[in-house]
Amino acid sequence: MTDKLTMLCQVNGGCMGCCGHDFISPEKIKEAIKLNTLEFNKLKPKTSEQFIKFRDRSLSRDLRHGVCRNLIQHEDQIFCPLHPTLHKEELREGHCDIHHLCKTAKEFATWDDEKKEQFLDFVASKRLDNIEFSIKMDNNSLLEEFNLLQKSQQS
Numbered sequence: 001m002t003d004k005l006t007m008l009c010q011v012n013g014g015c016m017g018c019c020g021h022d023f024i025s026p027e028k029i030k031e032a033i034k035l036n037t038l039e040f041n042k043l044k045p046k047t048s049e050q051f052i053k054f055r056d057r058s059l060s061r062d063l064r065h066g067v068c069r070n071l072i073q074h075e076d077q078i079f080c081p082l083h084p085t086l087h088k089e090e091l092r093e094g095h096c097d098i099h100h101l102c103k104t105a106k107e108f109a110t111w112d113d114e115k116k117e118q119f120l121d122f123v124a125s126k127r128l129d130n131i132e133f134s135i136k137m138d139n140n141s142l143l144e145e146f147n148l149l150q151k152s153q154q155s
Helices: 002-009 026-043 048-055 103-110 113-126 130-138 141-154
Strands: 072-074 077-079
Touching: 002 103, 026 048, 026 072, 026 130, 103 141, 113 130, 113 141, 130 141
Parallel strands: none
Antiparallel strands: 072 077
């Protein structure tokens, strides 16, 4: 089940809905990520200990404009530099909820392959950047709109 949920989290440039709460606006999210990135680049972590030092510079509940202080940007990618796909270990554990799944991801996991494909096509048709995608995943509005569309097509 987790693999299928992770796949949804990687759609559309990646969702960061689990990397914050009560996102204020796309502009404030971008500002927070920019400041986080500056802090990350200043430290330039290379070892696990240095990444943990970066992680622990703020408490997990100390969000910047609703965004986790570990969320950074490199080139066009927004990501968590603590994510286990970048390390041989899970550096987020004990700091954030590594098992968080939004309502959409939970429902997506229960759908058959045809409905999953329809949802992925629906998301692609929206042409959202990953910040807009993340906000809409986090607030369930993509799921709600998709469900309404499904109901109207069945009528």
